[in-house]
Amino acid sequence: MSSSPALRLHDVGVAYDGRQVLRDVTLDLPAGEWLGLIGPNGSGKSTLLRSMAGLVRHSGTVELQDGRRPQATDLSLMPQTPELPPGMTVIEYVLLGRTAHLGWLQSESRSDRQIATSVLRRLGMASFAERTVLRLSGGEAQRVVIARALAQQAPVLLLDEPTSALDLGHQVEVLELVDELRREDGLTVVAAMHDLSVAARYSHRLALLDHGALMAQGTPQEVLEPGLLSSIYGHPLRVHTLDGHLVVLPAPRRGGAGRPRPDGGGAHAWRQESDTHRSDLLWTR
Numbered sequence: 001m002s003s004s005p006a007l008r009l010h011d012v013g014v015a016y017d018g019r020q021v022l023r024d025v026t027l028d029l030p031a032g033e034w035l036g037l038i039g040p041n042g043s044g045k046s047t048l049l050r051s052m053a054g055l056v057r058h059s060g061t062v063e064l065q066d067g068r069r070p071q072a073t074d075l076s077l078m079p080q081t082p083e084l085p086p087g088m089t090v091i092e093y094v095l096l097g098r099t100a101h102l103g104w105l106q107s108e109s110r111s112d113r114q115i116a117t118s119v120l121r122r123l124g125m126a127s128f129a130e131r132t133v134l135r136l137s138g139g140e141a142q143r144v145v146i147a148r149a150l151a152q153q154a155p156v157l158l159l160d161e162p163t164s165a166l167d168l169g170h171q172v173e174v175l176e177l178v179d180e181l182r183r184e185d186g187l188t189v190v191a192a193m194h195d196l197s198v199a200a201r202y203s204h205r206l207a208l209l210d211h212g213a214l215m216a217q218g219t220p221q222e223v224l225e226p227g228l229l230s231s232i233y234g235h236p237l238r239v240h241t242l243d244g245h246l247v248v249l250p251a252p253r254r255g256g257a258g259r260p261r262p263d264g265g266g267a268h269a270w271r272q273e274s275d276t277h278r279s280d281l282l283w284t285r
């Protein structure tokens with residue numbers, strides 16, 4: 001893994017209708033790494049991704065490692081709420097990801113079609129190729145949108161809540177595929193994610209936004225600090241370690257977690273489990 005930045009942001013700010021929604025974001029994205037963007041609703045994650053992709057007017061600078069401003073072949077963005085054109089088939093939609101590689105009035109080549117088909121296959125969507133995009137379930141549509149972003153084969157992949165509509169199995173499948181591409185092809189990934197435990201699992205580094213400001217950046221261990229998270233999300237949160245992975249959970253509700261367990265373990269067993277979290281005992285007494 002290279003430590004040189006694939007993308008460098010300096011003092012990036014965005015205002016919509018005179019309202020500042022992103023301010024002074026300075027970040028380096030090391031090439032080949034996965035950066036997780038986290039933060040509450042409206043904290044500026046999508047706006048930051050859109051600034052990186054050059055889709056929104058911003059102050060400050062967004063540069064590639066050679067100092068160039070990113071072009072469509074450098075970055076691909078999977079938006080949170082993409083427009084699916086009525087009447088378009090899945091394969092036609094995925095082929096839109098190849099547009100950045102085509103010259104003026106040039107149509108897709110055989111190799112473009114092969115790339116689109118192979119991405120669909122890897123996402124388990126090959127049999128959907130001729131289906132109309134508007135006749136897909138929410139989760140199927142989300143995988144097709146990811147397929148389009150992957151078909152672009154840009155070295156930096158920006159994902160805006162890529163798995164919000166997916167069941168657990170497909171969530172893991174998609175994230176594992178993206179991570180595999182990152183490892184094998186050296187992709188740099190930036191993904192806005194609401195599930196902090198999943199973000200911690202895949203990200204080398206996390207950037208935590210609140211009200212448009214970067215509140216913390218660093219490794220998941222550094223950023224997922226219960227006090228900081230609880231104050232930003234406005235709810236007491238706990239950070240546990242399970243099988244070597246960080247897991248962020250809401251603190252147990254008063255009287256909820258101390259109920260006897262159906263397996264007969266009861267309050268005594270629960271208290272033993274919670275030994276390392278003294279405050280759990282106080283909350284549920």
Ligand SMILES: Nc1ncnc2c1ncn2[C@@H]1O[C@H](COP(=O)(O)OP(=O)(O)OP(=O)(O)O)[C@@H](O)[C@H]1O
Nearest residue numbers: 016017021039040041042043044045046047048080
């Ligand atoms: N096109 C727009 N015009 C005006 N305000 C906007 C626009 N897009 C976003 N905003 C505002 O900018 C702020 C940041 O929004 P953004 O979508 O970046 O947040 P987010 O962290 O991605 O939120 P979520 O987790 O809910 O998707 C919000 O207050 C939002 O209302």
